[in-house]
Amino acid sequence: GAVVSQHPSWVICKSGTSVKIECRSLDFQATTMFWYRQFPKQSLMLMATSNEGSKATYEQGVEKDKFLINHASLTLSTLTVTSAHPEDSSFYICSASPETGLNTIYFGEGSWLTVV
């Protein structure tokens, strides 16, 4: 079946550095991907909608200059956390779908970011 893959699964970075997380659709093309963030024991919160070939759409309260999203191809979206701070430590998850339906949304495995 359709698979969405994220890389890396775990990453530790120092404060002030940037870290890139990749989200790939492995056997389908996705013009739109979504990035979510989950803090421990909390809900998944939508951060932004990644649009292939155009700018991402950010949810209210999400800093677009801090969370850079690039969707350069139909199978790859990247989220770059710039000038990371400890409060950015979280579980980041992407989703994508090969169709417009809602039952075909697939989530990546998630990426744990720890900023020290």
Added chain:
Amino acid sequence: DQQVKQNSPSLSVQEGRISILNCDYTNSMFDYFLWYKKYPAEGPTFLISISSIKDKNEDGRFTVFLNKSAKHLSLHIVPSQPGDSAVYFCAASAGGAQKLVFGQGTRLTINP
């Protein structure tokens, strides 16, 4: 403003019995609801969904009920199995959008 709420952070059920997970929403624009199962450090996996034009959808051991007037939905799992132990999230969508609004999740533990 939590538009989708799961007020029970945890639920413990005996194996073989029925598990009932509840979810409430506030946004009347939501017209599609989904339930996901999630293990730690993994992405959610889709379980079952329901459109607002229905009040019940069944798939094997899983049944989702929707009460639009109460803005409430529930997921029934029967019979519950140890492998069902996980965190369950309900999610909602408006107008067919694939961006979802999630509840806080309920940790279900099935005791042997």
